[in-house]
Amino acid sequence: MTLYALRRLAAVAGVLLVICAVTFAIFYLLPSDPAAHACGKTCTPEQVTLVREQMGLDRPVHEQFGGYVAGIFAGRTLGTGPAALECSVPCFGYSYQNALPVWDLLTDRLPVSVSLAVGSAVLWLAGGLAVGLVAALRRGTVLDRSLMAATLASASVPVYFTAMMLLLVLVQQLEWLPYPDYRPITEDPAAWAGNLLLPWMTLASLYAAMYARLTRASMIETMAEPYIRTARAKGLHERTVVTKHGLRSALTPIVTIFGMDLGGLLAGAVITEHVFGLPGVGQLTYDAIFKADQPVVLGVTLLAAFFITLANLGVDLVYALIDPRVRYA
Amino acid sequence: MTEQLLTGPDTANRTTPLLAVRDLRMTFGGRTGVKAVDGVTFDVRPGETLGLVGESGCGKTTTGRMIVRLLEPTGGTVTFDGRDITHLGPRALRPLRRDIQMIFQDPSASLNPRQTVERIVSGPLRLLDRRGVIELLERVGLGAEHADRYPHEFSGGQAQRIGIARALASRPKLIVCDEPVSALDVSIQAQIVNLLVDLQRELGLAYLFIAHDLSVVRHMCARVAVMYLGRVVEIGSRESVYTAPAHPYTRALLSAVPVPDPEVELTRERIVLLGDPPSPAAPPPGCSFHPRCALARDICRTEAPPLEIHGPGERKVACHFPG
Amino acid sequence: MILQVRDLRVSFPAGTAVDGISFGLERGRTLGVVGESGSGKSVSSLAIMGLHREAAVSGSIVFDGEELVGAPASRVRELRGRRMAMIFQDPLSSLHPFYTVGEQIAEAYRLHLRTSRRVARERAVEMLAEVGIPEPRRRADEYPHHFSGGMRQRVMIAMALSCEPDLLIADEPTTALDVTVQAQILELIRKIQEDRAVAVMMITHDLGVVARVADEVLVMYGGRTAEHAPAREIFRSPRHPYTRGLLASVLRLTAGEEEDGGRLPAIPGNPPSLLAPPSGCRFHPRCARYAAAPDDACVTEAPEPRPAGPGGATHRTACHLIDISGGRR
Ligand SMILES: Nc1ncnc2c1ncn2[C@@H]1O[C@H](COP(=O)(O)OP(=O)(O)OP(=O)(O)O)[C@@H](O)[C@H]1O
Ligand SMILES: Nc1ncnc2c1ncn2[C@@H]1O[C@H](COP(=O)(O)OP(=O)(O)OP(=O)(O)O)[C@@H](O)[C@H]1O
Ligand code: SF4
Ligand code: SF4
Ligand SMILES: [Mg+2]
Ligand SMILES: [Mg+2]
Numbered sequence: 001m002t003l004y005a006l007r008r009l010a011a012v013a014g015v016l017l018v019i020c021a022v023t024f025a026i027f028y029l030l031p032s033d034p035a036a037h038a039c040g041k042t043c044t045p046e047q048v049t050l051v052r053e054q055m056g057l058d059r060p061v062h063e064q065f066g067g068y069v070a071g072i073f074a075g076r077t078l079g080t081g082p083a084a085l086e087c088s089v090p091c092f093g094y095s096y097q098n099a100l101p102v103w104d105l106l107t108d109r110l111p112v113s114v115s116l117a118v119g120s121a122v123l124w125l126a127g128g129l130a131v132g133l134v135a136a137l138r139r140g141t142v143l144d145r146s147l148m149a150a151t152l153a154s155a156s157v158p159v160y161f162t163a164m165m166l167l168l169v170l171v172q173q174l175e176w177l178p179y180p181d182y183r184p185i186t187e188d189p190a191a192w193a194g195n196l197l198l199p200w201m202t203l204a205s206l207y208a209a210m211y212a213r214l215t216r217a218s219m220i221e222t223m224a225e226p227y228i229r230t231a232r233a234k235g236l237h238e239r240t241v242v243t244k245h246g247l248r249s250a251l252t253p254i255v256t257i258f259g260m261d262l263g264g265l266l267a268g269a270v271i272t273e274h275v276f277g278l279p280g281v282g283q284l285t286y287d288a289i290f291k292a293d294q295p296v297v298l299g300v301t302l303l304a305a306f307f308i309t310l311a312n313l314g315v316d317l318v319y320a321l322i323d324p325r326v327r328y329a
Numbered sequence: 330m331t332e333q334l335l336t337g338p339d340t341a342n343r344t345t346p347l348l349a350v351r352d353l354r355m356t357f358g359g360r361t362g363v364k365a366v367d368g369v370t371f372d373v374r375p376g377e378t379l380g381l382v383g384e385s386g387c388g389k390t391t392t393g394r395m396i397v398r399l400l401e402p403t404g405g406t407v408t409f410d411g412r413d414i415t416h417l418g419p420r421a422l423r424p425l426r427r428d429i430q431m432i433f434q435d436p437s438a439s440l441n442p443r444q445t446v447e448r449i450v451s452g453p454l455r456l457l458d459r460r461g462v463i464e465l466l467e468r469v470g471l472g473a474e475h476a477d478r479y480p481h482e483f484s485g486g487q488a489q490r491i492g493i494a495r496a497l498a499s500r501p502k503l504i505v506c507d508e509p510v511s512a513l514d515v516s517i518q519a520q521i522v523n524l525l526v527d528l529q530r531e532l533g534l535a536y537l538f539i540a541h542d543l544s545v546v547r548h549m550c551a552r553v554a555v556m557y558l559g560r561v562v563e564i565g566s567r568e569s570v571y572t573a574p575a576h577p578y579t580r581a582l583l584s585a586v587p588v589p590d591p592e593v594e595l596t597r598e599r600i601v602l603l604g605d606p607p608s609p610a611a612p613p614p615g616c617s618f619h620p621r622c623a624l625a626r627d628i629c630r631t632e633a634p635p636l637e638i639h640g641p642g643e644r645k646v647a648c649h650f651p652g
Numbered sequence: 653m654i655l656q657v658r659d660l661r662v663s664f665p666a667g668t669a670v671d672g673i674s675f676g677l678e679r680g681r682t683l684g685v686v687g688e689s690g691s692g693k694s695v696s697s698l699a700i701m702g703l704h705r706e707a708a709v710s711g712s713i714v715f716d717g718e719e720l721v722g723a724p725a726s727r728v729r730e731l732r733g734r735r736m737a738m739i740f741q742d743p744l745s746s747l748h749p750f751y752t753v754g755e756q757i758a759e760a761y762r763l764h765l766r767t768s769r770r771v772a773r774e775r776a777v778e779m780l781a782e783v784g785i786p787e788p789r790r791r792a793d794e795y796p797h798h799f800s801g802g803m804r805q806r807v808m809i810a811m812a813l814s815c816e817p818d819l820l821i822a823d824e825p826t827t828a829l830d831v832t833v834q835a836q837i838l839e840l841i842r843k844i845q846e847d848r849a850v851a852v853m854m855i856t857h858d859l860g861v862v863a864r865v866a867d868e869v870l871v872m873y874g875g876r877t878a879e880h881a882p883a884r885e886i887f888r889s890p891r892h893p894y895t896r897g898l899l900a901s902v903l904r905l906t907a908g909e910e911e912d913g914g915r916l917p918a919i920p921g922n923p924p925s926l927l928a929p930p931s932g933c934r935f936h937p938r939c940a941r942y943a944a945a946p947d948d949a950c951v952t953e954a955p956e957p958r959p960a961g962p963g964g965a966t967h968r969t970a971c972h973l974i975d976i977s978g979g980r981r
Contacts, residue, residue, distance in 0.1 A: 227745060227746055227748040227749070230746045230748070230811075232703055233701055233732060234733035235760060235764060323749065324795040325797050384831070486922060487922070514689050515688065515859070515901065515902060516898060516918065516923070518901070518903070519902075519903070519916040519918035520919075523918055526914075541831065544902075544903035544904055548903050582832060585835035587858065587863060587864040588864075589859035589860045589862070589904065590887055591883045592884070593863075605800040605801075606830065
């Protein structure tokens with residue numbers, strides 16, 4: 001198991017390096033003048049020249065890439081002379097438009113995105129699994145059909161629409177919740193949760209609907225397995241049959257999807273953050289794309305890749321824990 | 330008739346074989362992989378049925394697939410009608426595909442669900458027009474009314490008849506039947522067995538009849554080869570193999586088959602083998618049957634017994650101590 | 653009589669799968685149930701175990717003096733796994749892939765005998781030893797996918813017998829196994845039955861298996877009884893045309909009459925459909941006796957099983973035109 005985990009970890013490092021190279025190629029080599037892009041629309045030609053030198057665009061491609069990767073692990077100095085910029089470990093480049101290293105921008109925004117992702121994940125997992133389970137066990141009844149109709153509706157509504165509706169009803173009409181305004185959990189946990197409740201609900205309503213449908217399908221399939229019949233033939237209580245024998249197998253496909261979804265969200269929920277004005281990685285991405293802030297776009301892309309590969313690894317490890325057949329393969 | 334088929338050491342020379350398999354080998358997954366078939370040798374003469382029996386995983390299907398050249402053997406040769414077809418490429422194989430056909434175990438799964446029976450039977454080469462298809466359907470006990478239906482509308486036995494009609498469409502000389510009745514109900518099995526026997530008599534077909542059911546093989550086949558773990562351990566006429574089995578495994582296999590007669594069951598000797606069939610990924614050294622063989626001695630654990638003539642006729646056995 | 657079934661009927665929304673079967677079973681005896689695919693063998697046995705969830709079960713199932721049809725579900729559950737146990741055709745899919753075989757065997761024992769985890773585990777090891785698994789203590793901690801087909805079926809048997817039931821229902825326990833392994837399993841069931849005086853209901857479509865193990869045989873056709881008699885009589889003097897056809901068409905290992913090229917006396921036609929069963933006697937479209945001398949009763953009236961044969965009342969046949977002593981009717 002440990003060996004397996006280590007092997008997988010090595011593979012992850014390899015994958016990240018490849019992704020890094022590909023993204024680097026896209027952002028640094030394709031544009032005719034990356035420096036102009038990085039510097040921004042308002043730059044003077046002198047500034048662009050400076051940036052070009054700092055980015056090392058006059059050097060061969062492999063050196064540029066080597067410098068970038070080395071910067072991640074050792075930090076580096078961008079450019080030379082008095083205008084040189086110190087970029088400490090881990091250096092993911094420098095955002096000229098924000099006048100900050102990309103890493104600082106990311107670490108600044110990350111807690112918001114993580115709060116949003118983790119909180120809503122808890123909500124949607126609980127809600128989705130519960131609804132899916134009930135629907136599966138009451139399969140074919142009116143309850144099942146109405147729940148499934150509701151999830152279909154909920155899953156097909158765009159996020160911004162849900163967000164608007166929730167804002168309108170819960171904030172403006174009923175005034176039950178404040179307008180979201182991010183507070184770090186370290187400062188005031190209650191305010192953190194209260195302010196994030198609305199975005200959580202928005203994201204969760206979308207995902208919970210998908211998870212409910214998924215859980216239902218997976219559970220129905222599992223409950224038709226011969227080993228469930230065996231469990232019943234032993235005289236186990238239906239409750240035990242469902243939870244111990246059914247649910248555990250039914251959850252395995254959901255683990256995979258959950259890993260992917262969470263991994264993606266950790267690197268920022270662009271629309272949700274934008275709608276609620278939350279200063280997360282998603283918002284940073286949105287702004288960076290809008291302003292063509294290339295070093296930042298490259299940084300968030302790598303961050304997303306990192307989270308997704310990490311989630312993938314997590315999924316595989318959890319899988320191995322759940323399913324002994326994988327463990328020994 | 331049986332006399333004529335079975336006696337004399339020169340039987341093999343009387344007619345040249347239609348199919349000659351020599352030291353055929355198939356290893357899956359590289360050099361260290363699974364030796365699914367590990368040196369199989371036999372002949373099938375024109376119009377004859379050779380039975381291939383053995384337990385699950387002993388390499389029967391793999392052997393059949395190499396003969397119809399769905400698989401390329403990793404060793405040995407397959408000669409059909411005097412021509413070496415072991416390593417023919419796809420283009421050279423095309424005319425051969427007409428001469429050698431295959432019928433599969435799972436009748437419904439081997440038919441394309443989106444094609445009508447007419448299209449299935451006439452095949453990708455459109456060998457037959459509608460009249461020809463209907464003639465064939467009638468020959469296998471179906472009718473014109475079935476030609477436009479789809480496979481899911483048929484029962485298992487009917488689907489198997491369609492599979493047989495499809496195999497017959499190209500007027501083959503040899504049909505490899507891979508467990509053609511195993512998936513069918515008892516009462517339907519007899520219908521299909523009768524059909525295969527009738528077709529053979531009318532069309533002079535040769536069959537390689539693969540099965541794990543020794544009773545079916547006994548009925549269908551004048552000669553029988555018994556496989557264990559990728560090798561033929563005994564081969565010979567039906568009489569020699571069924572009434573005087575010489576290999577300990579053949580004896581155990583025969584005694585394990587339940588006979589539908591309570592009185593026989595009460596009195597007959599039963600050899601219950603120890604343990605499970607071993608995996609072809611890690612075959613035991615020497616005689617691969619030795620861990621389960623009551624007669625095993627030291628030599629069995631170190632030296633693989635060759636397949637040699639033993640007893641009357643051309644029966645051959647691979648055992649150091651044949652009975 | 654440990655089990656007495658009278659006029660058992662099982663209906664699904666799609667149609668009636670079992671349409672009035674009756675039989676009794678003594679301790680220590682084996683009833684062989686034969687019939688083609690879809691003749692209702694499994695459906696009947698699941699009804700006895702109380703495992704149907706979407707079917708209407710009527711008639712009477714008396715287990716050790718206690719009526720099970722209409723009994724509270726909780727009562728049937730108490731008996732299930734404790735006093736009546738079942739093993740199934742496919743031993744791999746009938747075992748849960750995520751739990752060790754030791755856990756799976758111990759589960760029912762712990763539940764029904766209210767023992768500690770340790771005691772139940774000891775029992776599991778003991779049962780594994782009893783069904784002939786080498787190194788039972790070590791193997792108890794392994795998962796089903798580590799076992800061969802025959803060993804999995806041994807595990808199923810160990811599981812079924814751990815609570816010392818009075819009735820064991822085996823639904824095609826050897827159909828998925830090789831003949832040499834089948835012989836081992838049948839031998840094991842026979843030995844255990846002798847040691848413990850368990851009543852066994854052996855469901856199979858293999859008449860050879862029935863001849864090897866059964867004291868009595870119930871031949872089913874289209875959800876009804878065709879013939880029910882002591883095993884010896886079924887094979888020696890079958891009365892029902894279907895039984896006769898079946899026995900005649902069975903391929904034999906030893907008989908010498910049909911040689912290569914000889915034709916088998918096959919039963920023409922296909923098994924009946926559950927949705928639109930033939931009227932009257934369900935066998936009439938395929939019946940040789942009816943074809944030879946058509947009788948209106950065969951088409952209009954379902955024949956009831958009635959005593960007919962040398963065995964007197966113990967040999968029951970459901971045919972209007974039974975030939976008892978040479979003559980018809
Ligand atoms: N494509 C393949 N790759 C790897 N191994 C294979 C492949 N096909 C077959 N095998 C292995 O080769 C061995 C022989 O398989 P084969 O299907 O020929 O057996 P068989 O005698 O037909 O058995 P059965 O009675 O179960 O059909 C088995 O152990 C099987 O797992
Ligand atoms: N849950 C169900 N819903 C509807 N019909 C069913 C259900 N289970 C079984 N049936 C039908 O009941 C009939 C009898 O089925 P059963 O499984 O008892 O057959 P069997 O005699 O055990 O056959 P086999 O040898 O194939 O196992 C079949 O026609 C089957 O399609
Ligand atoms: S060679 Fe030895 S081990 Fe092999 S079958 Fe013969 S007696 Fe048994
Ligand atoms: S009742 Fe009629 S149709 Fe049915 S088995 Fe008897 S003779 Fe045949
Ligand atoms: Mg096969
Ligand atoms: Mg069944």
